[in-house]
Amino acid sequence: MNLRPLNRETVATTTHPVRILQFGEGNFLRAFVDWMIDIANEKGVTDSDIAIVTPRFRITPALETLHKQDGLYHVYLEGVKDGKPGKESRLVTSIADAFSPAADMERYESYITSPDLRFVISNTTEAGIRYEPEEMSGDNQSTFPGKVTKMLHKRFIRFNGAHDKGLIFLCCELIEDNGSTLRDFVLRHAAEGGLGNDFIDWVKNSCIFCDTLVDRIVSGFPHDTIDELKEELGYDDNQIVKGELYHIWAIGGEGYLTAQRELPLDKAGLNVEFMPSIKKFRDKKVRILNGSHTGMVPVALQLGCETVMNAFDNRDVNEFINTMVEREVLPMIDEERETLERFSAGILERFYNPYIKHQLKSIALNSLSKWEARNYPTAKDYYSRNGKRADFELFTFAALLSLYGPGSGFNAQDTQEHLELINQVWNDNDYRSTVASIVNSNIFTENFEEHIPGFIDDTARYLSEIRRNGMSVALKQFIEAHKNG
Structure with a gap:
């Protein structure tokens, strides 16, 4: 292959002010946020480039490759849209700089004290937003909240506490209340570090910490098909990142209107929603998407399916999940x-x-707590409103117990003491006592039984049918019995 190198000498690009500092160089942010900013810049609704720094201030291989390509790379998306498979690719040019602060602290400080800077975007993993006592003197803070506190304090001093020099934080970490939690930790560091009441007031009144929910499957660098993709794109791109077409970004919390006004990604045709609180949106997404995944997995695995696509290719699984969502999940959401x-x-x-080869075994990780968090609220609300049990949700719970029970052939990855308890109380001659225990x-x-009377009896009946007849027969019988609602 005779491919062109990918850099700003081989590609004509447009530059914008660096208004966004991004903690994280990983695949997800590049295929999600940076991709969005690039589209919004092209459509003229934003005028912002991004400077990337590594969250731990270390030099990483991904950072070095990105730097060699002058921040340029392709996002290659594949998925289903309007019922038809589709693909699209985009050369992303929104990253103006990418470096490790440990290698160039002066450069880092020039960005954090720049009058152009307005947004901070982060994805430091679920473990990134955590609190540990930190010394605020020097630049050796180890946690992300500690680093943010130090960064904001330097900016506060540089601009003498000017209100319009506060920053807007858009956290993409997959934890609830990600932005407001970071804010709480920053304020705690400021108080315990003796950074003064004026600084604390500035953080409270001049900075905005939005809670967000992100959703897009990003599979990352396409090792298996890299040569074919490079040839298709025409560049020797060693930072290609693949993902699905679907995307959504919910941004909410105090100050969300300011974030929407200053970063109007929704006006670029992107699936970005701004709202006062993302709690209802999160609950909706968790109940529909995550609840469907968690409910489907134990059923599909016991039918021999390996991926989500395999499961939905099974007519019975397909009908079961779609009917469950239509009859039991959607009616419980106030919208x-x-x-x-x-x-x-x-x-x-x-x-x-x-x-996207989304492995069912991966989704099955820690399914006991997932079912309680994602599926039980629907079952509970359904009984509360209708005085009837949500049969589809209870069937998924019975399927989960069958999957986790002895003799299923499945090696569950979950809390060991819970797995041991299930094995200890399991009795194939008395499924009711098994479920009750x-x-x-x-x-x-x-x-469960207190809030949904009859929960144990119904679950035991479904478990008995699954174990004695096999999942294929039990599922068909269940669907037939519930044809008419």
């Missing part, structure tokens, strides 16, 4: 039905993506 159905259709369409143990925080 206009038409809007919910559009959202749900977009979510479930992703299950048909032939390009598991439900009434310390595995779960909620009392």
